[in-house]
Amino acid sequence: MAKTKKQPRPKAATPKGFRDYFxxxxxxxxxxxxxxxxxxxxxxxxxxxxxxxxxxxxxxxxxxxxxxxxxxxxxxxxxxxxxxxxxxxxxxxxxxxxxxxxxxxxxxxxxxxxxxxxxxxxxxxxxxxxxxxxxxxxxxxxxxxxxxxxxxxxxxxxxxxxxxxxxxxxxxxxxxxxxxxxxxxxxxxxxxxxxxxEGPPSYWDNASENEANILRTIDKFDKVGEDGVRELLGKGRLDSSGAFIEGVGLEDYQIExxxxxxxxxxxxxxxxxxxxxxxxxxxxxxxxxxxxxxxxxxxxxxxxxxxxxxxxxxxxxxxxxxxxxxxxxxxxxxxxxxxxxxxxxxxxxxxxxxxxxxxxxxxxxxxxxxxxxxxxxxxxxxxxxKGRIQAHEAGPVVVTVMDRDRMADYQAMVAELRNAGIRAEVYLGNPKNFGNQLKYADKRNSPIAVIEGGSEKEAGVIQIKDLILGAKIAESATLEEWKERPSQFEVPRGDLVAKVREILDGRG
Known part of the structure; x- marks a missing residue:
């Protein structure tokens, strides 16, 4: 029995002349x-x-x-x-x-x-x-x-x-x-x-065709300039490659x-x-x-x-x-x-x-x-x-997941943020590695990450991490400056929306 020929996989490539917008x-x-x-x-x-x-x-x-x-x-x-x-x-x-x-x-x-x-x-x-x-x-x-x-x-x-x-x-x-x-x-x-x-010149036998030729020639005005158009309306000109381009054939008094x-x-x-x-x-x-x-x-x-x-x-x-x-x-x-x-x-x-x-x-x-x-x-x-719009826009606030069994608590947080008009999402990947959650937030260009582990839940507080400030401090600040300008705050759970709003307003 002959083997079924395996279908080739389609090539994951944008068709020629098209692009994707993100x-x-x-x-x-x-x-x-x-x-x-x-x-x-x-x-x-x-x-x-x-x-x-x-x-x-x-x-x-x-x-x-x-x-x-x-x-x-x-x-x-x-x-x-x-x-x-x-x-x-x-x-x-x-x-x-x-x-x-x-x-x-x-x-x-x-x-x-x-x-x-x-x-x-x-x-x-x-x-x-x-x-x-x-x-x-x-x-x-x-x-x-x-x-x-x-x-x-x-x-x-x-x-x-x-x-x-x-x-x-x-x-x-x-x-x-x-x-x-x-x-x-x-x-x-x-x-x-x-x-x-004298009768009409031979090049004017087809007036509509010559009118189209003149239109095409003057359409090149921004590329070849006045002298180039003058030559193309007349006998012709040599282009940059050295090839001769036949002109329309007008006389000088018609070109003027x-x-x-x-x-x-x-x-x-x-x-x-x-x-x-x-x-x-x-x-x-x-x-x-x-x-x-x-x-x-x-x-x-x-x-x-x-x-x-x-x-x-x-x-x-x-x-x-x-x-x-x-x-x-x-x-x-x-x-x-x-x-x-x-x-x-x-x-x-x-x-x-x-x-x-x-x-x-x-x-x-x-x-x-x-x-x-x-x-x-x-x-x-x-x-x-002109710098009127930025190449990258701010992403959503990311509520991290410290305990997958408490997903309802995290969803409640994003609901509060969204109801206040703040773009937000819960991390829906594998929460096992917390570092990966922060990497995800960075890739999303997120301004803030919200953290609530078991100890924070018991104490009625949350951690709010200012990711934009943290990135700037990591780039240029000394250790002393880092201590003076913390990028992570502990606030009461009830202050979630107010603190996030404060940070976002401070970032414009």
Whole structure:
């Protein structure tokens, strides 16, 4: 009789591109999301929790990070009893599901509809350092109004949110641009190319393709700078490896309006807008974008949001291929050290804009919408850099077990502590080795251990061990200092909660 083949044990490893989150990380994220939700709620936005799974058809071709439809998502096909298979996918952001929700329930929702959503999204992309296939987003959107007041409100709310979670004024800027201004620049460039006496240049045979090439090129502005974009818009450039990258093929006189657009930021919003006027030629769509930016500035200044918090900045180009009007990006301006020890700015933690075409896919009618998405993990990393949250949070008070037959007594102690709002637990491992109980408390980052043996029980007292102070004394104090600053106290059993509270309050 043949032996049954032994099944190999599964490998205990996180799937590539994913990670696990433990206690303090989850707690910190939850607390930060609660702070953000409070701001959103104050602004009148309602919570929405939509399905994590959508049909691929509903997700559409709007994933901004990739060129081909449905690339970059986790998708599978489901078959019914007639073998008709629908393709399903995990959501890649929180905006595409909102478009479906609004189209499906629009008759029951108020217009405009203001909602916020928080949760994980999934992207089937190549993972890298700090780039995971599952991450959290935190969105707020207004659907159903074309008013620039909605865009100004999103910018103001983003500013308030950053300050609420612990990014002080001066350490961030919300930068605003407008896709319509860029459209005006592109119209200006096209009009320069279309000379009746010569006919259009061959590289302009496919205007939409060349517009996409220009968008991709200016999207590299923050990486290659003005000179690099100028070369890529023209004949091309050599990259750092020495390879030649083919350019878009524009003439110098066509490149100038694009560079002028990217570098038009002046010392004031008014000067920036005046500079933009020069880049759009006679394009009406370009002038419309400039008028919208001016409206946003006026609305924000009326609420007290000046250029120390929110600025017009045409160098914000990421996502311009996706949005239809104003775009915004929250950038943290303080410096950090990268993995090679070099100073650099922390960078963007949030972005968004106006996307008036997304709901139209479902309804056939244009429905204006605007919103912002905060990168939760990046914002948490920024708060840690600023020292606003600690890498480790305090664990629970641990009630040790000196006599397993008196478990009810120990459970009564933790019940008293919990009823007083103090996080606490009884040690539930093998109580035979008391040292292991203290090691457990250290691993849990516990601030206090409570001890009650048989003699303490008879005397009506307990021992309270201040583990944080004890660790500090063990690190640096001499024996005399140890005697002067004991880290263990004997108190009456009835003073358990009061003494624990006193120690915790003293530790902040």
């Amino acid at each position: 206690g303090s990380e989850v707690t910190q994220r939850t607390q930060m999301l609660q702070q953000i939700a409070h701001v959103y709620h104050q602004y009148g936005f309602d919570a929405l929790e939509s399905s994590a799974v959508e049909t691929v058809e509903a997700l559409g071709k709007f994933l901004p990070d990739v060129d081909r439809p449905n690339e970059g998502v986790f998708a599978w096909q489901e078959f019914d009893e007639k073998d008709n298979g629908d393709w399903m996918a995990l959501r890649y952001d929180l905006t595409a599901p909102l478009a479906r929700v609004y189209a499906q329930h629009r008759n029951d929702l108020p217009t405009p509809y203001r909602r916020y959503a928080m949760g994980p999204v999934w992207r089937n992309e190549k993972p890298g350092p700090g780039r995971y296939r599952q991450f959290y987003q935190c969105d707020a959107d207004t659907v159903g109004t074309a008013s620039m007041a909605a865009d100004a409100e999103i910018c103001a709310m983003l500013s308030d949110t950053l300050e609420t979670v612990g990014i002080p004024r001066g350490d961030y800027l919300v930068r605003v641009n407008n896709r319509k201004v860029l459209n005006g620049v592109l119209e200006n460039v096209m009009s320069m190319a279309l000379r009746p006496e 309006p694009v560079i002028g657009f990217l570098t038009s930021k002046g010392p004031t919003s008014e000067e920036t807008l005046a500079n933009l006027d020069l880049t759009v030629g006679s394009s009406e769509i370009g002038f419309e974008g400039i008028r919208e930016l001016r409206q946003i500035v006026d609305l924000l200044e009326a609420q007290g949001y000046g250029p120390d918090r929110i600025v017009i900045d045409p160098s914000v180009v990421r996502g311009l291929g996706y949005y239809t009007g104003p775009v915004y990006e929250a950038e943290l301006t303080f410096e950090i050290f990268d993995e090679k020890g070099r100073k650099r700015q922390f960078g963007s933690v949030a972005g968004g804009g106006r996307y008036d075409d997304l709901v139209k896919r479902f309804t056939g009618q244009e429905v204006p919408a605007t919103g912002v998405s905060i990168g939760v993990d990046r914002l948490l990393a920024a708060l840690r850099e």
